Amino acid sequence: MVVLNRAGAWAAGLVLLLGACAAPPEPVPPVPLQPQASAADPAxxxxxxxxxxxxxxxxxxGHPADAARAVAQLAWMxxxxxQDQWWTGANPTLFFTLREAEREVRGALGVRPEATTAAVTMAFAAAASALERDRRDEAAAALAPVAAAGGEAVLTRLDPMPLMPRAAAATHFADQQMLEIMRSDPE
Structure with missing residues (x-):
């Protein structure tokens, strides 16, 4: 895991800001949560x-629906x-770290690199829903549009889900940043 000093974090944030100015932001799909989740803050x-x-x-x-949902959540994040105003207090490297983690997950699971993040989020959320109903064929069909070698190939790699160090570090970093923001602004 790369640790940046304050100047490095500032420079990385500037690079991200300049990159964000160059292209319009990607549309945000609905947040993929557990069906029974009733969180006050879905993010x-x-x-x-x-x-x-x-x-x-x-x-x-043995729980591929949960693994698929985690992939959808990372892509969504x-x-x-x-783009969420609440997260403006986060370390600017968080957003770069999450994008790198999503690339790692795509490579590990066989997801097409050119697929949009919204398409990946929605495909994995739909696959999770189908897997919860024991409909593996529907899950494979949901993943097919974003899969490099077909939806069934992605499902095979998804269970058991491999260890992905960048994804683990990025989601842990997001959790830490969320706690920091909550401490500084409890609302």
Missing amino acids: RQAVLSAAAAFADPARLA SVALQ
Whole structure:
């Protein structure tokens, strides 16, 4: 994990800001939460859930719906948090870290690099929903548009979900940043 000093964090934030000025922000899809979740703040719920999943992916073995939802949450976080006013107090490197983690996950699971983050989020959320109903065929079909070698290939890589160090570090970093923001602005 790369640790930046204050000047490095400032420079990274400036690079991200300049990059953000060059292109319009990607649309934010709906947050992929557990069906029974009734969180007052869905972003916080997504961060907590994804951080737990990527910290210990072995505990998701046999639970591909939870693994698919964690992937959807990470993809969602990689665009949504940067556009959420509440997260403006976060370390600017968080957003870059989340994008890098999403790239790692795409590579590990066989997701097309050119697929939009919104498409990945929605595909994995739909796959999670189908897997919860024991509809593996529907899950594979939901993943097919973003899968490099087909939806079934992604499902095979998803269970058991491999350890992905960047995703684990990025979601943990998001969790830490969320706590820091809550401490400084409890509302």
